[in-house]
Amino acid sequence: MPLELLRTPPPKERADAARNRAAVLEAAARLFAEQGVEAVSMDQVAAAAGVGKGTLFRRFGDKAGLAAALLDARERVLQEAVLHGPPPLGPGAPADLRVDAFLDAYLDYLLEHLPLVRMSETASPGARYRIGAYRFWHRHLAILLAGSPDPDHTAHALLAAVAGEHVAALLPELGAERIRAGVKRLARAAR
């Protein structure tokens, strides 16, 4: 999905477009909260927003894009904290502590928005890896893992261990805390 969809278009957005975008996000948030992400169809969202289906899809691409747009604000908070926030999540702490802090923060975010993240990652094949945010998390981890044998692959592997689909499947079996501990242990071992 094009990154522009996740951000407010910088140049100039037509007034009707802005109105519709806001209406869609509001309606989607409400419907998803009321009925669950899975149970809501794009037709319902369009109808509830008072908008045509074409508008909905042109703006958000697909259901994954709509989910990503709803997560955008929350995700940017995390990205901001990683880039410029206080250590150990932000810069200034040793790399291993920053990795732990990132995985903790990411899991907080994930567990709080699991259905939405899952939708944004799985609605279309390979969606997860095309989202700009994935590239960001990957780059962040790979940089922190510099010095280990293959930081790029290790970063991907750690992100695979916190994929929405994966965590959702493990949650009933292991519980959140075992997942959290396991991922951090893996990160430490891989370094």
Next chain:
Amino acid sequence: MPLELLRTPPPKERADAARNRAAVLEAAARLFAEQGVEAVSMDQVAAAAGVGKGTLFRRFGDKAGLAAALLDARERVLQEAVLHGPPPLGPGAPADLRVDAFLDAYLDYLLEHLPLVRMSETASPGARYRIGAYRFWHRHLAILLAGSPDPDHTAHALLAAVAGEHVAALLPELGAERIRAGVKRLARAAR
């Protein structure tokens, strides 16, 4: 494809049912090979097999189930080798060598059938974790990892690193050999 190698349901199958099952698998294998798994609809499979859509879905559940059925023979060969084959894949070798051998063998299998495995894992949400084969691989790895802090979680994490979706996304970026080396390095580190 030698259809005789495919699983036959134990509690007696009616002759017409067996005929249709074989026809569907044969048609699906041909169409998937010709046009790619993604590009073939279930209607097409049903039509090519000379069978109604209801029959197709009753027998295989969904597109993921059909893909899994096509992979079944191949998968059972690997399971057999793991259970009763020669070491290091089979019993008799030290656990760490068996883990390496398993990951190598699994990646061979995965890379050879990537589109089909991907379909079987992603067609419906959580499908991967419900397949019997996943439980088998997980159990195998967890047993080999006995002694490490959380073998269950580590086994899940290693399997996440060889998920069809994941490997498909990393393949263009890293290539098969880096993925192979990375996964084995991770397994060694996690132990």
Next chain:
DNA sequence: GACAGTAACGGACTGCAGTCCGGTTCCGCA
């Protein structure tokens, strides 16, 4: 304020996954 150009709109349309149920075929048994 009117106008032209263009971005955005919206709902009819397509194709697909998956369901349902009236009808058909097969199998065990006498």
Next chain:
DNA sequence: TGCGGAACCGGACTGCAGTCCGTTACTGTC
């Protein structure tokens, strides 16, 4: 060989994602 019932068949049907394109309405210009 004929019979009864269970298992299976198949295609019409539903609901959804995503597309297309004729229509609408916003914006910058005169």
